[in-house]
Amino acid sequence: MEKNRIYLLTSILVMLALLSLTPPIAAQEESIESLTESVDGLGTALTFVWLLLCGGLVFLMHAGFSLVEAGFTRAKNTANILMKNLMTICLGVLIYWLVGWAIMYGENVGGIFGFSQFCLSGADNSTWNAWFFQMVFAATGATIVSGAMAERTNFKAYLVFTGLLVAIIYPVYGHWVWSGADFALLTGDGSWVVQICGASFHDFAGSGVVHSIGGYAALAGVIILGPRLGKFKNGKPQVIPGHNITFGFLGVLLLWLGWLGFNGGSTLDGSDAFMNLAVANTFLAAAAGAVAAMILTWMKTGKPDPSLTANGVLAGLVAITAPCGSVENWAAIVIGIIAGAIVYAGVMFNEAVLKVDDPVGAIAVHGYCGTWGLLAVGIFSVGMGNGILDGAVYAAGAPGLLYGGVNQFMVQVVGALAAIIWAFVAGLIVFKLIDIVIGLRVSEREELEGLDITEHGIRAYPEYITE
Amino acid sequence: MEKNRIYLLTSILVMLALLSLTPPIAAQEESIESLTESVDGLGTALTFVWLLLCGGLVFLMHAGFSLVEAGFTRAKNTANILMKNLMTICLGVLIYWLVGWAIMYGENVGGIFGFSQFCLSGADNSTWNAWFFQMVFAATGATIVSGAMAERTNFKAYLVFTGLLVAIIYPVYGHWVWSGADFALLTGDGSWVVQICGASFHDFAGSGVVHSIGGYAALAGVIILGPRLGKFKNGKPQVIPGHNITFGFLGVLLLWLGWLGFNGGSTLDGSDAFMNLAVANTFLAAAAGAVAAMILTWMKTGKPDPSLTANGVLAGLVAITAPCGSVENWAAIVIGIIAGAIVYAGVMFNEAVLKVDDPVGAIAVHGYCGTWGLLAVGIFSVGMGNGILDGAVYAAGAPGLLYGGVNQFMVQVVGALAAIIWAFVAGLIVFKLIDIVIGLRVSEREELEGLDITEHGIRAYPEYITE
Amino acid sequence: MEKNRIYLLTSILVMLALLSLTPPIAAQEESIESLTESVDGLGTALTFVWLLLCGGLVFLMHAGFSLVEAGFTRAKNTANILMKNLMTICLGVLIYWLVGWAIMYGENVGGIFGFSQFCLSGADNSTWNAWFFQMVFAATGATIVSGAMAERTNFKAYLVFTGLLVAIIYPVYGHWVWSGADFALLTGDGSWVVQICGASFHDFAGSGVVHSIGGYAALAGVIILGPRLGKFKNGKPQVIPGHNITFGFLGVLLLWLGWLGFNGGSTLDGSDAFMNLAVANTFLAAAAGAVAAMILTWMKTGKPDPSLTANGVLAGLVAITAPCGSVENWAAIVIGIIAGAIVYAGVMFNEAVLKVDDPVGAIAVHGYCGTWGLLAVGIFSVGMGNGILDGAVYAAGAPGLLYGGVNQFMVQVVGALAAIIWAFVAGLIVFKLIDIVIGLRVSEREELEGLDITEHGIRAYPEYITE
Amino acid sequence: MAEMRKIEAIIRPMKFEEVKSALTDAGFVSMTVMEVRGRGQQKGLVQQWRGREYCVDLLPKTRIEVVVSERDVDKVVEVIQNTAATGSIGDGKIFVIPVERTIRIRTGEEDGEAI
Amino acid sequence: MAEMRKIEAIIRPMKFEEVKSALTDAGFVSMTVMEVRGRGQQKGLVQQWRGREYCVDLLPKTRIEVVVSERDVDKVVEVIQNTAATGSIGDGKIFVIPVERTIRIRTGEEDGEAI
């Protein structure tokens, strides 16, 4: 009995000891759970903070575009350009809220576009965060067009076009690439394009989605619009200098800074360490583009040309936008150099061969260099998981040509062509329609007088005496 | 004995096993504790980072204000305006450190103001962080006044006023709203206002604290100061165009970007997900304000007016500052549209009826739209915990009129009136005193010559030939 | 038997119970480990985000410098100044990637410089992050020089100098201070300088590394270059007003904002709470510097001088750059006030005594105030671990003179002198060599005509009629 | 054919609006205006730059040109002189210059009809 | 010694390029040009600022000065009149003013040789 009692007692004690262990273990379980939640929450919070701030930097690009476009055109059209740029972002905000997001990120319809969440219905903080970051991108696409069509476009016509670009042209292509839908035309696992090419199209931050779309829609626009009066004399391109180089350069620097948000934020994850690679490559390509463009103009005319050098920065930035998270530093520099050459050649080609008039070089910068950036992914990508991309979760999936892969290049060609065709054809149709209904171009008299007076009744610099 | 031995042995083994479990559990306890600390630390660090960066964006608003005020006035007063704006932030930093913070966030005295922590005595990193974010707001309030009083105010007089605004006028009202003191006049649980109204005044990021205060102090200022020479001819308002629209528009875009920090940061918590709602609403309202103002001017004069459209952006931003974290997206758009209309009507009203001269529209933008923003909280607020505000911790407590609540609206009316009365009366007194002691206005000759030459001995653009 | 069975059963149950506890404990172990990893990862991610954004703000300083330098010089040299500033950052990016980083942070060679990691070989995301933040600093050093040498320097010569500064002059001194190498001349534990002085040189964010180096290299430059034509008449300094004060002031505000990243980011750790002290002190010193400079000019000429007041902001910022994380708020204000006085006196001294021509005051701002900032560390530092620096991990180690310490002051004097001598001598040699090989200065005719036309074939403002 | 004269008046910019109104009231609507800088007996203006004072001796002036028939010269001169004068140094000068022919570009009308 | 005349033409800025080409083609390369503001029979331009309309009565014009020998005056006037006229109000005026002497600064040549 004694023993039994002892035995029982001991057993009970042991049981109690065990039980006494259980609550701390359970409590720990709980604190671990709540900690995990906190940590997850912090991760989300960091992403929120990061994307809001990156979105802010991308928003700053609208100031950059305004300044570049105003600075590189004549003083008599400055207020008009500023109004166009301001309205681009204003309409962009509203229309991307109303329609654009729904078409881009709504429920997939036939692999071609989304169609739900109009007016962000059902949004929560994650949605607002994502919408905000995407919205500043959407508006950027439209702004590109305003530069190419500067100094001669009817204000109302431009507004209508901007609305349609943000509502339809931009988000449809965006859906193909960034919606994450299973059947998304260029990136979905279930898409025939992806299956045929054997790789998914990769456009990290939008060399295609934003810049190609903007650039080739602009090309369609300037073709229908025609050149500014006096731009061509007997078919030979003439020079129409911009009125304020300081504005232009300030604009370029603001754009460059904005690109930190544009490319850095495009991991869409505040904890994705590869934002650093993306940013480093972005700055290398921008610098390389500028130096290349400067040297080219130096060799051609004997003097380093400021406005083309500034364009060289943008060329490098546009080109590296797609590949910045997938390539090595040296490749970023090469991509930038080639972009610098493309922008120079592109500007010359547009004027001398196509005979189109693009006052700020938007088509060469955003269109041609955008295409180049998409192809560069297929050439220089290391391949996700390889080398420097060990541990990466958002980069071009397959290696590029230089690393022995072909599939990625194939799909990049397809995606690049899709952007060109879609933007150009949709642009042609929309601009033609607008031309018929509203009239795309101001009258000759209005153009000579300047759009500031005729469209807005003001002069941008009423006190300065100008030529 | 055998059994006993076995029994004992087993018991000991079990005990040992139990003991061997205890240390890992204790160790885990410790690591969990240190983890919890790390996580808390990270949360704090994220808030620090977020508020420093948001504070930086708010600081950028000083560049925005400088440009808007300079651009929308004449070239002969540009250097003076820039100096005033620069000194506003410089004095703001120093005086808000010296006095302002103490009055705003110091120990409550009779529910009316704070009074401790002068010179930030006893500050640690949390205080510095909070001070920094609040300081950039304080200086903003003063800058608003400089715009309304541009082109005719004595420089020294303006400096004295700025000092007093940052030391007293701003922080006293700020104490009522943001101090968190139990007896804080408009928000403290123990305040009779809150008890009578049955709700606590909500001014998320300062439609009242910053903008109303600045706007109505400006109104007092321009009344005492009188209009610029030539602004009224036989009582009819004349036009005095600004000298550089590009500066004005760049300024507006920088202000808009700054508002991302202004409203986004005002959750004061880097992990509060509702920063996303705040930012989304901010951008929607700004865009809506601009579009509304543009359409109104278009309808009135036949041409979309750039400078009023730019004011429309600011109108939307000021109005959404209070409600941005408490209303749905559609409401933000409505608030913005109405703000756009208010700024247009307000500018006309000020000139045609009040006969006051406010070169940049600061009173309409910050005063009237600030009041509108405060009221809008009482109309459109969803109510904390309801609908989209499920889980929110910093929003208007009670639902607005549209959601069946009356109390929130009542307290908003009271708070809005308090801001008007306090800022206007304090402004009148201070400006009158300054006028008597220093002289508020420059001489007629100085005004004609331009303040740049007479106050600073320079010309802002000495090489340009101007009218 | 019964009992035995029961006993056995119980024992087994107990054992099982114990075993059943082990897996949750092991699982918890694992989740704690993975949590720890997540938390560490988040900490790193926060640092990444913080440094990328701070780096972005520092990058914005290039826009600031461009505007200040353009605004405070004549319109005929504007495009040239803008090109120089743009190329500074472009070359800075490329050369700091190619060489600069390797010399600054590569494997230490004899305590004097680093030598490995050329082209960032072997870089991972941490390296890219660090490189990015350091790179924007490096380019800043070069930009300082461009301001002092404005309006008369051969473009090609300037480019070559910039390359050499970023490749060698800047990173060598940087290695002495920031490399963390054991034998780093001014800060390494094993360095004889540190051992003799009994304290490690502290230059938080670069009053020495960035500003002194830039400032004294600029001094060497302007001595070899000579003053602008017309700057001195019979040895008496003449006035050459800048063409656009608005650009200058916008530039100063952008620089100020950039300094938030410059000083705030220099903890190099997103979780170091002392970033708040650094930022608060930065803003206090900037404001104090401006107010001091304004009052001084007001007393001297009877009118508050805008461009020197703007310089006062920068003076305060440069001076607080080294001590901002080591001193109390009141000390920051004192440091700023003295910096404001130094910049005024320095500008006068340079013109009247040294007879050197520095159009934007870069030598006084960055050189003299940089030195002042380094010394201020040795005077006002609280000492790491003392008072407000309780818990700080990155501040001046020993207390300053005011707190009874002498060693820190000694080593600061040595470090400050080292910066002066190294930058000035290296600058003299490099500029002399460039002068011999390329020719440092443009011809008299080119200078009169303006560098925009002669170096770049354009006019920055072709439509404005200028004097 | 009326004899024509060009009246060139160099006045203070801040007096321009007043002179313009006065000329309009007196029936002389047509004019051509340009911004010039001038120096006369007026001491220059002391300005400052970066803490250093200097004297700008060419001050901004507004130059008005009115072409009228010989018989209107006195009236125009009088109107300008009356409104532009402040009595302090720097008020400016009026020069009267003979004009041989005047042609209205729109119509080709000459002289008297062209004004 | 040829008699010299200064032809001052005030034209629409947007017509300037055309007038310049025409003068060049007619052999009159030399000219001096300045930006002025002018008012004639032309009603001013209605502009707006902050939602309020107002009339700017001085409109930007371009002023061309060509100094030629007396015998070339007619030709120059004709060329300018032909190219600058649009037929609507605001086309501008041409004034012909006697020049007593003309000196080429570079060489010191006078009058006829100086043009």
Add this chain to the structure above:
Amino acid sequence: MAEMRKIEAIIRPMKFEEVKSALTDAGFVSMTVMEVRGRGQQKGLVQQWRGREYCVDLLPKTRIEVVVSERDVDKVVEVIQNTAATGSIGDGKIFVIPVERTIRIRTGEEDGEAI
């Protein structure tokens, strides 16, 4: 009553300071100055924009007007010519134009006394 002349000199902007000093030293302080653009025998300036070269044929010039008595004309012309000439094309021209009357706005003094 002294006969008055207006001397209009169009010179290189970069020579302006020198000419101004020389005129001052020679006792001719009064002058009116404006920025103009001009074209003479001087070939235009080749500039570039976005990689494309073009020729700007109207170059910035500074135009000085000095009204003096007939007897001072030679002195003024000489001073200007001596200081403004560089010997290369583009140095500019001096035109001498008769002035019928000169009025000092401040006092109403005429002619000789008005200078």
